[in-house]
C-alpha cells in the first residue's frame with residue numbers, strides 16, 4: 132500500500148511524479164516551439180504515429196486504395212510524440228489539441244484541417260462514399276459504434292493501459308478498476324459480434340476501423356502484453372472478427388504506417404507511395 136495521498140487545497144504541477152512520458156504533460160495547450168510541417172505531393176497530408184488512434188486512419192486510407200480509389204493517395208509523416216513533435220507550431224496549427232492523428236485535405240479550393248480520428252474517418256468516408264452507409268438504420272448503427280469506440284477506448288488506453296503497462300508503480304486500485312471496465316467493454320463487443328459479422332451489421336464500416344486498432348489488437352495479443360491478464364481468448368466473437376479483419380489487405384498495410392517501433396517488417400515511419408509499404412511487408416517472416 133502506498134502512502135496515503137491527501138490532495139492539497141490547490142492543485143500544483145508536480146513534475147517529479149510520473150514516468151518517461153511525464154514531460155509530454157502540461158496544464159497548458161499550444162505550441163512549444165516554431166517548426167513548419169513537411170508537405171508532400173498528394174492531396175492528403177497525414178501527420179500521425181502508428182498507435183491505435185493513428186492506425187484507424189491509415190487503415191481507412193489503405194482500404195480505400197485497396198478498393199481501387201486512386202484519389203485516396205496520401206503522404207503520411209511521422210509525429211514522434213515521445214520527441215514532442217506534436218507541440219510544433221505547424222502541428223498545433225492543424226490540431227490545437229496536440230494529438231495525433233491530424234490531416235490536411237487539399238482537394239478543395241482551400242486546405243481543410245481535420246483532427247480527432249473519428250472526424251477524419253467520417254470526413255474521408257463521406258468524401259469517397261465508402262464504409263459509411265448514406266442513410267437509414269445502418270448509418271445510425273455505424274455512428275453508434277464509432278462513438279462507442281471514441282468514448283470507450285480512453286478507458287482501455289488511458290485507463291487500463293496507463294496503469295497496467297506504463298505507470299512506473301503498479302497500483303492495485305486503478306488496475307482493478309480499469310481491468311474490470313476493459314473486460315466489460317470486451318463483453319459488450321463480444322455480444323454484438325455474436326449476432327453480426329461486422330460491428331455495425333453485415334458490411335464493414337469505419338466503425339470496424341475505429342474499434343479494431345484497440346480491441347482487435349488487444350485480443351490478438353498486440354497491446355500491453357495483457358492478453359493473459361484479461362483472458363482475452365474467452366471473447367470468441369471478438370477474436371473471430373479481429374482475425375478476419377487482420378487478413379484484409381487494407382488492415383495489413385494500414386497498421387504498419389507511421390510506425391517506428393515493433394518488428395522490422397512492421398515499420399513504415401513515412402509513407403508516400405505503395406512501395407514504401409510493399410518493401411517493408413516483404414520482410415515479414
Ligand SMILES: N[C@@H](CCC(=O)N[C@@H](CS)C(=O)NCC(=O)O)C(=O)O
Pocket residue numbers: 155182183184185212217229230231232246247248249
Ligand atoms: N481523441 C483523440 C485521441 C488522440 C490521442 O490520444 N493521441 C495520442 C497518441 S495515441 C497523442 O497524440 N498523444 C500525445 C500527447 O498526449 O501529447 C483521437 O481519437 O484522435
